[in-house]
Amino acid sequence: QKEVEQDPGPLSVPEGAIVSLNCTYSNSAFQYFMWYRQYSRKGPELLMYTYSSGNKEDGRFTAQVDKSSKYISLFIRDSQPSDSATYLCAMTWGGDMRFGAGTRLTVKP
Amino acid sequence: ETGVTQSPTHLIKTRGQQVTLRCSSQSGHNTVSWYQQALGQGPQFIFQYYREEENGRGNFPPRFSGLQFPNYSSELNVNALELDDSALYLCASGEDSGANVLTFGAGSRLTVL
Numbered sequence: 748q749k750e751v752e753q754d755p756g757p758l759s760v761p762e763g764a765i766v767s768l769n770c771t772y773s774n775s776a777f778q779y780f781m782w783y784r785q786y787s788r789k790g791p792e793l794l795m796y797t798y799s800s801g802n803k804e805d806g807r808f809t810a811q812v813d814k815s816s817k818y819i820s821l822f823i824r825d826s827q828p829s830d831s832a833t834y835l836c837a838m839t840w841g842g843d844m845r846f847g848a849g850t851r852l853t854v855k856p
Numbered sequence: 857e858t859g860v861t862q863s864p865t866h867l868i869k870t871r872g873q874q875v876t877l878r879c880s881s882q883s884g885h886n887t888v889s890w891y892q893q894a895l896g897q898g899p900q901f902i903f904q905y906y907r908e909e910e911n912g913r914g915n916f917p918p919r920f921s922g923l924q925f926p927n928y929s930s931e932l933n934v935n936a937l938e939l940d941d942s943a944l945y946l947c948a949s950g951e952d953s954g955a956n957v958l959t960f961g962a963g964s965r966l967t968v969l
Contacts, residue, residue: 753898757894779956788962790961796957843904843912844901846900847885848898849898852914
């Protein structure tokens with residue numbers, strides 16, 4: 748079993764849809780949870796950063812962390828074609844960072 | 857200068873050769889980490905340097921080695937290249953040794969034939 752599991756997709760949605768991306772993990776030591784966006788031929792770009800459990804909102808993006816279930820989510824409201832990218836969940840306990848495999852999202856106009 | 861820059865962008869090597877990849881970290885960031893990202897996979901942690909000392913290593917063999925220099929630059933060296941080393945190599949910098957917020961470069965794509 749991988750330490751961080753993420754459905755690779757691909758996921759295709761129409762413009763304006765609400766997108767839900769998820770990861771599960773097995774290591775209860777993880778305290779910091781991140782979502783990165785990676786466009787083709789680019790490095791990952793930090794989208795959201797959350798410490799411990801709870802919700803965090805930033806514009807059209809909402810990150811949720813449920814440590815009791817070892818489950819994290821990223822919601823994208825009013826999705827745009829420019830949101831088309833691979834979304835990587837990442838987590839750490841303060842040491843090295845562990846990534847999911849990434850979910851490839853396409854938002855169609 | 858802001859951001860993380862990596863060179864070269866692409867390179868092709870043959871099995872058994874050696875390669876050096878370079879990274880220029882964001883100014884003021886004392887930590888640099890290197891990741892390997894195979895096609896369709898998430899980045900895998902190779903190692904981390906803090907103030908020119910290695911302070912963490914992932915599950916990679918000793919033929920993967922690195923250096924960090926005082927001027928915020930660093931190198932990843934891979935000896936005796938294998939076909940499975942073909943991947944995107946990402947450099948990321950952070951402010952301190954326990955940095956949870958990393959700034960990534962665009963990566964160096966290595967192809968081993």
